[in-house]
Amino acid sequence: MKEENYNFHKIIKTTTRPKRYNEIDGDNYHFIIEGATTPNSEIIEKQQFGEISYFTCSKDIDLVKNNYLDTSNLEGLDSYRNYFGEDVIIPIFVKMNRDERIQLVLTTERTKENPDFSVMCQKYIADESDYSDENIAKRNITDIVENNGDIEETLMQTKIILAKRLYK
Secondary structure (H helix, E strand, C coil): CHHHCCCEEECCCEECCCCCCCCCECCCEEECCCCCCCCCCCEEEEEEECCEEEEEEHHHCCCCCCEEECCCCHHHHHHHHHHHCHHHCCCEEEEECHHHHHHHHHHHHHCCCCCCHHHHHHHHHHHHHHCCHHHHHHCCCCEEEEECCCHHHHHHHHHHHHHHHHCC
């Protein structure tokens, strides 16, 4: 979305998981070992998946100089709002229909060396609850893009919302 001149930068998150062969430290993630600290930085939001942590550090975001685009769950949105203030965060919820979402989690699970379809089902059920209309409304998210599998259309709708919100 840089071509729209929004001056968006990617937030490079930090993780404790091992680097994959095609990843670059500082480009895909900041890779650290569990228990290491991030000097001169606060943790804004953190997600835990088993023994692996993903988190966003304050040192990686400078709102005076840049705008950022990030993907997060609703708890991450809450953390960003608590840290930076609600007035500087523009939440856009990209909503997938159930058929597309179940197909996506199924395809993702099939790529794993040892697929665990029971975990996949648990995640899908948890997402149904986590991303309920009630939870979206509770966070006052009013910009919702329907994603039914057409990424170009989803990007176009997102750009329209950003243009309206950034250039009122």
